[in-house]
Amino acid sequence: MPTYATTANFDLSIDDIAEEAFERCGLQTRSGYDIKTARRSINLMLAEWANRGLNLWTIQKQEKSLAATTTSLTGTNLFGSSADDSQQIIDITDVVIRDSSNNEYSTTSISRSTYLNYTVKTTSGRPSQYYLSVR
Numbered sequence: 001m002p003t004y005a006t007t008a009n010f011d012l013s014i015d016d017i018a019e020e021a022f023e024r025c026g027l028q029t030r031s032g033y034d035i036k037t038a039r040r041s042i043n044l045m046l047a048e049w050a051n052r053g054l055n056l057w058t059i060q061k062q063e064k065s066l067a068a069t070t071t072s073l074t075g076t077n078l079f080g081s082s083a084d085d086s087q088q089i090i091d092i093t094d095v096v097i098r099d100s101s102n103n104e105y106s107t108t109s110i111s112r113s114t115y116l117n118y119t120v121k122t123t124s125g126r127p128s129q130y131y132l133s134v135r
Helices: 014-024 032-052 083-087 112-117
Strands: 096-098 104-106
Touching: 014 032
Parallel strands: none
Antiparallel strands: 096 104
């Protein structure tokens, strides 16, 4: 019976990826130069993806149960217990709030100036907006 790699230990080298790509195109790698040019093409493709913006492989899903009276996440361990964990956060892409009845509500991000212009920041109710302050 064949064995399959799990996602936890599936890790191909760049040479293996290039060789597989050649095989899928019906070609064979005939020299080390083929692998060298394939490696260069992969590096250029990854650099282009990084320059386009958000890299999906860098996004991490985080979930946390919070009390209804929570107004700030400062000092909480939402994103990890060490200081390094919270410093790795660059942006929040989406915030979804799930209430005790398992109803989910989407929220929208607001800018710093909009947040600062709110005179009362402790109004109770279901939140519909969030502001992220990265230090």
